[in-house]
Amino acid sequence: KAGVTQTPRYLIKTRGQQVTLSCSPISGHRSVSWYQQTPGQGLQFLFEYFSETQRNKGNFPGRFSGRQFSNSRSEMNVSTLELGDSALYLCASSLSRGNNEQFFGPGTRLTVL
């Protein structure tokens, strides 16, 4: 069974631009969560989607948004990029909601210049 895939794997943008990252969960998984990882703040929860609805949101500004499609694939968007948005963005999928094992993708490394 294919794992969680994220595209692109690497991305370089400049301040003020916007970016869209994509995540394809494991087949059959309906829940997708997004995390940001930086050396200073570690792994931080961004948001969670289930059945095309955002179910939970972390403490990030409104520039960070996401959505989930009917096939459970998810995208996250960051508008008006800032230098501090440079990070590894990780997507995780799970079968459903609750105390389930989460499967993480390899991440998208975003660099903002």
Add this chain to the structure above:
Amino acid sequence: DAKTTQPNSMESNEEEPVHLPCNHSTISGTDYIHWYRQLPSQGPEYVIHGLTSNVNNRMASLAIAEDRKSSTLILHRATLRDAAVYYCILRGVTQGGSEKLVFGKGTKLTVNP
């Protein structure tokens, strides 16, 4: 969110057992204890989880104190591939479920050949 405390780093020799401690003195009765690890340049990977009883799987064992205020992840024979950052996470059972993982700083495990 309930918090966990882990040592910043630990060292082990190859083929020896490793005991990774985690303190969670504010754990509530419905919190599950989850362990994830993150190998270099990869997304986190689920290791094991438990509620009250000790748990074993092919990767590791989880020993939970009787008062549940601490737990220990046990790698029975460390290999070089076990070198990673290990995260101890508490996950509560919330109404409707939640996939939010709250990561601390974790323990960086170094395995010496």
